[in-house]
Amino acid sequence: MSTEVAIVGIGMHEFGRTDGVSGMDQGVVAVRRACADAGVNWEDIQFAFGGSMAAGAADTMVSLLGLTGLQFINVANGCATGGSALFSAYNTIRSGVFDLGIAIGFDKHERGAFRVNTKGGGLGDWYGASGLALTTQFFGMKINRYMHEYGITQSTLAKVSEKAFRNGSMNPMAWRRKPISEEEVINSPMLSYPLTQYMFCSPGEGGVALILARADKAHLYTDKPIYLRAAVVRSRRFGSFEVLAPSIALEHNAGPTVDASKAAFEMAGMGPKDMDLAQLQDTESGAEVMHMAENGFCEHGEQEFMIQAGDTEIGGKFPVNTDGGCLANGEPVGASGLRQVYENVLQLRGQAGARQVPNDPKTAYTHVYGAPGISGVTILSR
Amino acid sequence: MSQVPVTEGVFTWPSDSPQLIGSRCVACGNHMFPVQQGCPKCTAAETEEVLLGRRGTLWTWTVQGFPPKAPPYAGNVDPKTFEAFGVGYVELPGQLKVESRLTEADPEKLRIGMEMELVIVPLSKDSDGNEIVTFAFAPVA
Numbered sequence: 001m002s003t004e005v006a007i008v009g010i011g012m013h014e015f016g017r018t019d020g021v022s023g024m025d026q027g028v029v030a031v032r033r034a035c036a037d038a039g040v041n042w043e044d045i046q047f048a049f050g051g052s053m054a055a056g057a058a059d060t061m062v063s064l065l066g067l068t069g070l071q072f073i074n075v076a077n078g079c080a081t082g083g084s085a086l087f088s089a090y091n092t093i094r095s096g097v098f099d100l101g102i103a104i105g106f107d108k109h110e111r112g113a114f115r116v117n118t119k120g121g122g123l124g125d126w127y128g129a130s131g132l133a134l135t136t137q138f139f140g141m142k143i144n145r146y147m148h149e150y151g152i153t154q155s156t157l158a159k160v161s162e163k164a165f166r167n168g169s170m171n172p173m174a175w176r177r178k179p180i181s182e183e184e185v186i187n188s189p190m191l192s193y194p195l196t197q198y199m200f201c202s203p204g205e206g207g208v209a210l211i212l213a214r215a216d217k218a219h220l221y222t223d224k225p226i227y228l229r230a231a232v233v234r235s236r237r238f239g240s241f242e243v244l245a246p247s248i249a250l251e252h253n254a255g256p257t258v259d260a261s262k263a264a265f266e267m268a269g270m271g272p273k274d275m276d277l278a279q280l281q282d283t284e285s286g287a288e289v290m291h292m293a294e295n296g297f298c299e300h301g302e303q304e305f306m307i308q309a310g311d312t313e314i315g316g317k318f319p320v321n322t323d324g325g326c327l328a329n330g331e332p333v334g335a336s337g338l339r340q341v342y343e344n345v346l347q348l349r350g351q352a353g354a355r356q357v358p359n360d361p362k363t364a365y366t367h368v369y370g371a372p373g374i375s376g377v378t379i380l381s382r
Numbered sequence: 383m384s385q386v387p388v389t390e391g392v393f394t395w396p397s398d399s400p401q402l403i404g405s406r407c408v409a410c411g412n413h414m415f416p417v418q419q420g421c422p423k424c425t426a427a428e429t430e431e432v433l434l435g436r437r438g439t440l441w442t443w444t445v446q447g448f449p450p451k452a453p454p455y456a457g458n459v460d461p462k463t464f465e466a467f468g469v470g471y472v473e474l475p476g477q478l479k480v481e482s483r484l485t486e487a488d489p490e491k492l493r494i495g496m497e498m499e500l501v502i503v504p505l506s507k508d509s510d511g512n513e514i515v516t517f518a519f520a521p522v523a
Contacts, residue, residue, distance in 0.1 A: 113448075130505065133450070193443075249479070
């Protein structure tokens with residue numbers, strides 16, 4: 001019989017651009033804030049899983065936080081770094097090895113689209129030299145095909161961005177806090193057809209830390225424990241269409257998001273209809289649209305009606321990306337997945353302020369997707 | 383001025399009818415591009431080199447609207463003179479879908495399902511003045 005796990009403390013360093021503060025220092029700020037939230041000291045933490053893509057080895061932050069001798073394991077899993085840290089922390093407690101631990105993610109990226117390390121990604125130099133090593137192209141091509149198959153319109157893509165920036169304007173931790181209209185989104189420069197500048201998120205900076213405890217000890221740290229019901233990471237299977245792929249198979253496979261989602265619902269003993277809100281990977285606005293269906297929250301093509309009707313707004317039938325998502329927060333890769341969980345904890349505690357989902361939500365879902373075709377899902381409940 | 387391929391072993395060059403070089407799984411017949419050992423479909427270890435078909439249909443596409451970062455990009459990145467280029471996946475019947483530059487960058491002239499053919503296009507010049515070339519797919523007139 002495995003132990004249940006609760007999130008008892010959350011901390012975040014503001015997302016966006018913080019000149020003069022390293023990515024690791026932003027991670028340290030997040031850890032200190034999480035400790036304060038849980039009412040624990042750093043020396044109380046028994047283990048840590050942490051990672052960043054571009055801001056250094058997480059375990060070196062102990063020299064700033066205190067050399068307590070704790071077990072600290074670095075996680076490097078691209079866009080699923082945060083999800084992998086959380087998966088590892090979750091199972092470390094479930095297995096009974098430790099009672100109290102922390103998952104940490106932080107990052108700091110240069111401006112502009114990601115510079116892809118073709119060698120590190122197992123790709124030949126010719127691929128980048130020929131102009132194909134851009135993650136943005138994949139997103140343009142995937143949504144272009146999806147729009148062709150399922151009748152999603154550009155207006156719907158723009159409405160997703162409009163919602164993200166509106167939600168971001170209510171989030172003091174967000175990078176982009178100025179509302180942008182659907183028209184402005186459509187008229188911004190075309191970066192990768194059919195996606196315009198304001199339909200894409202930007203690589204950014206930030207840090208998040210989450211403190212986890214055995215559920216039966218959660219009351220020691222908080223009167224509002226949020227239970228982690230599932231944490232899953234999946235890689236791609238043959239036939240799926242993924243970012244940075246020089247070729248794909250003729251046959252079609254639904255991809256790692258569908259696999260991770262199904263596994264997470266099974267683990268939690270719940271289904272999509274049981275979820276009150278979700279944070280879904282929105283590298284660009286089309287990704288949010290496609291991920292609604294891939295995660296089981298609607299059929300392919302239904303998003304067109306749902307988004308036009310406002311269903312995914314904070315006050316709608318099924319709120320999505322209530323904190324503004326990647327579009328408003330940017331994407332510090334190591335921290336992005338944990339940012340989603342941070343937001344869901346706030347929502348389930350009833351502490352999300354101006355962007356609080358009404359009617360006392362009880363369950364919440366997160367989903368990350370990234371190179372080279374990985375997906376991470378968590379399910380939380382009160 | 384001579385033309386040199388951006389890399390060896392990805393497409394046949396020089397050639398009047400260039401072809402991409404891929405792999406075929408000896409066990410299950412699955413096609414791969416570029417050449418690789420080990421089959422992602424059936425997990426068998428042995429593959430053999432195969433020349434891929436020169437014609438196919440456009441499965442999806444986008445247009446690269448801003449200069450990619452250089453490196454890794456070897457083409458023109460000057461924002462004043464950068465020209466957008468098409469990128470797509472071309473479905474080669476019975477083989478696989480290949481990602482490629484497209485010679486067409488006008489959204490009005492690209493559509494899913496159109497016939498495409500492999501061509502070799504200039505990318506940049508090297509320090510010796512040679513023209514570096516790579517592969518692309520062009521709409522079949």
